[in-house]
Amino acid sequence: MNRLRIFLIIAFRNLIQARRRTLLLSVAIAAVTMLLVLLMSLSQGVNDNLIRSATTLSAGHVNVSGFFKATIGDAAPILDDRATIRTIVEQNTPGLDYVIDRQRGWVSAITPSGALQTGLAGIDIDDELHFPRVVQLALESAYREGGQDVVLGDVNKLREPNTAVIFEGQARRLGVTVGDAITFRSQTYRGITNTVDATVVAVARDIGLLSNFTIFVPKQTVLELYQLSDKTTGGVLIYLKDIKKAEETMGHLRQVFEERGYDLMDHQPEPFFAKFNSVAGEDWTGQKIDMTTWEDEVSFLTWILTALDTISFFLITILAIIIAIGIMNTMWISVRERTRELGTVRAMGMTRRDVLLLFMLEATMLGAFASLVGGLFGAALASAISAATIPIPLEAVRAILLSDTLHLAVNIQHLVLSILAMTLVTGLSALWPSSRAARLQPVQAMQNT
Amino acid sequence: MKPIVELRQVSKEYPLGKLVVNALRDVEMTIATGEFTTIAGPSGSGKTTLLNLLGCIDVPTRGTVLVDGQSTSDLDDRALTHLRLHKLGFIFQSFNLISVLTLFQNVEFPLLLQGGMTKAERTQRVLEMVERVDLTPQLTQRPNELSGGQRQRVAIARALVTRPRIVLADEPTANLDSATGQTIIELMKEINQSDQTTFLFSTHDPRVMERADRVILLKDGRIASLGVESEASDSSGQGAELGNV
Numbered sequence: 001m002n003r004l005r006i007f008l009i010i011a012f013r014n015l016i017q018a019r020r021r022t023l024l025l026s027v028a029i030a031a032v033t034m035l036l037v038l039l040m041s042l043s044q045g046v047n048d049n050l051i052r053s054a055t056t057l058s059a060g061h062v063n064v065s066g067f068f069k070a071t072i073g074d075a076a077p078i079l080d081d082r083a084t085i086r087t088i089v090e091q092n093t094p095g096l097d098y099v100i101d102r103q104r105g106w107v108s109a110i111t112p113s114g115a116l117q118t119g120l121a122g123i124d125i126d127d128e129l130h131f132p133r134v135v136q137l138a139l140e141s142a143y144r145e146g147g148q149d150v151v152l153g154d155v156n157k158l159r160e161p162n163t164a165v166i167f168e169g170q171a172r173r174l175g176v177t178v179g180d181a182i183t184f185r186s187q188t189y190r191g192i193t194n195t196v197d198a199t200v201v202a203v204a205r206d207i208g209l210l211s212n213f214t215i216f217v218p219k220q221t222v223l224e225l226y227q228l229s230d231k232t233t234g235g236v237l238i239y240l241k242d243i244k245k246a247e248e249t250m251g252h253l254r255q256v257f258e259e260r261g262y263d264l265m266d267h268q269p270e271p272f273f274a275k276f277n278s279v280a281g282e283d284w285t286g287q288k289i290d291m292t293t294w295e296d297e298v299s300f301l302t303w304i305l306t307a308l309d310t311i312s313f314f315l316i317t318i319l320a321i322i323i324a325i326g327i328m329n330t331m332w333i334s335v336r337e338r339t340r341e342l343g344t345v346r347a348m349g350m351t352r353r354d355v356l357l358l359f360m361l362e363a364t365m366l367g368a369f370a371s372l373v374g375g376l377f378g379a380a381l382a383s384a385i386s387a388a389t390i391p392i393p394l395e396a397v398r399a400i401l402l403s404d405t406l407h408l409a410v411n412i413q414h415l416v417l418s419i420l421a422m423t424l425v426t427g428l429s430a431l432w433p434s435s436r437a438a439r440l441q442p443v444q445a446m447q448n449t
Numbered sequence: 450m451k452p453i454v455e456l457r458q459v460s461k462e463y464p465l466g467k468l469v470v471n472a473l474r475d476v477e478m479t480i481a482t483g484e485f486t487t488i489a490g491p492s493g494s495g496k497t498t499l500l501n502l503l504g505c506i507d508v509p510t511r512g513t514v515l516v517d518g519q520s521t522s523d524l525d526d527r528a529l530t531h532l533r534l535h536k537l538g539f540i541f542q543s544f545n546l547i548s549v550l551t552l553f554q555n556v557e558f559p560l561l562l563q564g565g566m567t568k569a570e571r572t573q574r575v576l577e578m579v580e581r582v583d584l585t586p587q588l589t590q591r592p593n594e595l596s597g598g599q600r601q602r603v604a605i606a607r608a609l610v611t612r613p614r615i616v617l618a619d620e621p622t623a624n625l626d627s628a629t630g631q632t633i634i635e636l637m638k639e640i641n642q643s644d645q646t647t648f649l650f651s652t653h654d655p656r657v658m659e660r661a662d663r664v665i666l667l668k669d670g671r672i673a674s675l676g677v678e679s680e681a682s683d684s685s686g687q688g689a690e691l692g693n694v
Binding site for chain 2: 002006010341352
């Protein structure tokens, strides 16, 4: 321990002695660590956005939905006996926060100025705890040319029949503002084309890419459009106190429903709209329950996270290699400068292992200090960027980052991991020059001038 | 007196391009415990090579070097390191102190490498040694804050703090003025007489040779004269003669 202490003193003072070199390397290591933390915060931010948008717009943490097939070729995304299914869920979900149920549909939204294909979510606004809290209304100027910098409308007006809450991107495409009408057209499950008119009661700020795929209406509007009984549901959305338990809870609920005699579809980690074709091709009729987690419902978006993480990985790897070469070179210079000192301590009885340790400590100390500073600075910068709610000007970028403002989320585990990883890279980079130093014969080192 | 160092037909060759330099040739010598011996000779005569072999930081090309009864050729790096740490002390011409450590830490360093002592024991041992070389007021100073003579006294304290059997010094007074050099030699002699530590050092300085019990003269890698105690101690004898070498 005392030996380690004196090695640490030597390492520390050597770093101080070569202050210009130490400073330059520290800045480089700190900068890469900061970048790593920023990229990881961006990835975490996108992940947060994904969870937020998914669990607000299209899914609960766990979802009990299903398909009803009157004939083999059908695939209606509805479940009968909503009340019973909801009761089973409420009574058998450990760690339950709350439960809602929604109607689902896929419609053409048509106005005199435009049209788009979108999902329709039929909700009971009094039942929804999350939705009114998370959805923020957009300024009229954000979606209407010549619009004012005022928020129009009220989400709570969804209590009224034939109303709709849309998102600003949809409002721009449809050319509507609060108070305008939209016609929803779809085929009923009996094969009849039906339409329903609804009035826009609020325009919400986009919540990433998913905002393009959902319009919120009262449940009754969906039931009318599809001519369904109010005993049916599009899905029961389960919100847990701990989202991390979604997978485990889904497994448990599958067992519960099976025990009560329900037919369950095999688990497919996809959103309901991706299953129409496969379900329509399956050889059964009646009703089957389909259970998913929030991740399954947004699986078509996880490429964004994968792409971000891959780009980050390559960028950081390249930078880490540059840093490693810098460290190796610097340590090699340090070894050369101190060869005579090395010869002396080896002659005095310092072992090769101790020489290796001494140089590795020096590099590791430098790496730990610089990456700590860089990591903390990166975390502070990420928090500041996020707090500043900087708008993202490009729609494509907004779509990819699933947010209209730059959102970076610092994850403590990621921060610690970044600091440790950069410290490790720095320490390991010193391995080669350190082992060269350790292999020096004392007599050769002593003769070095 | 029991021999502490023995060289038997020791030769050391260095490759120099296509040539081979014979730094030492068939050297045969014995150093007894407690001797205060100097190795003299012109530059290139093999003094440093001889000290390197005795200090176990180099091994002979041929022959046997026995340090405290152990043949250095039979030992691996780990064992040689252990031998150096526990039985040998080194004093260098350029002092070779660790520049980033204080005087106290420099002297404490070999004890930390040895291990096995409590902090209190180490501190006591270091303070004793520092007091002996009369540097107590400079305990917290770093080498660059000390004079050449003070640095060499720190090096002596560092070499002796582990209580080695042999202290090897390669021209310990070469970088010091004559008065300081004389003081350093007197200090080494005093320690030699009080502790019976064997001192073996190389020098060009005739006044330093005068203080040695024995002067071993090297010439072209061979022993020109092994000297004897009475000759070396006599300032009008071998020592004075060697000063002209």
